[in-house]
Amino acid sequence: MSKAHYEAEIKNSQEVQKAKxxxxxxxxxxxxxxxxxxxxxxxxxxxxxxxxxIESVLARVEELIEIKTKSTSEENTGIK
Structure with a gap:
């Protein structure tokens, strides 16, 4: 499922709510x-x-992976 799907369901639900x-x-x-x-x-x-x-957590995890990868790369090349 996607956010767009749930947003569409909310809109649809609000429209239906007016009817019954x-x-x-x-x-x-x-x-x-x-x-x-x-x-x-x-x-x-x-x-x-x-x-x-979930998107916020994923973004943070990607940041941490990038930091760790950059740190590891600098250690292997002797660059700091």
Whole structure:
């Protein structure tokens, strides 16, 4: 799944919410059980938050790998 998918689901859910009280959402081919639209929006926003968190952690890990690689390279060449 991607952030764009969840953002589209949120937009769709908000539009459907205007039309009726209960709605269903399918994520990854599986339907989320019927629940109030407010709860579905909370679940979808939580998924987006999780994606943002994962992206932040990944960016930091890549930074640390780059620092470690640069440090190792400098040690091997004697450059500091």
């Amino acid at each position: 009280d209960l709605c269903s959402i399918t994520v990854g081919g599986k339907e989320i059980p019927n629940m109030p639209p407010e709860m579905q929006l909370k679940v979808l926003h939580s998924a987006l938050f999780t994606f943002d968190l």
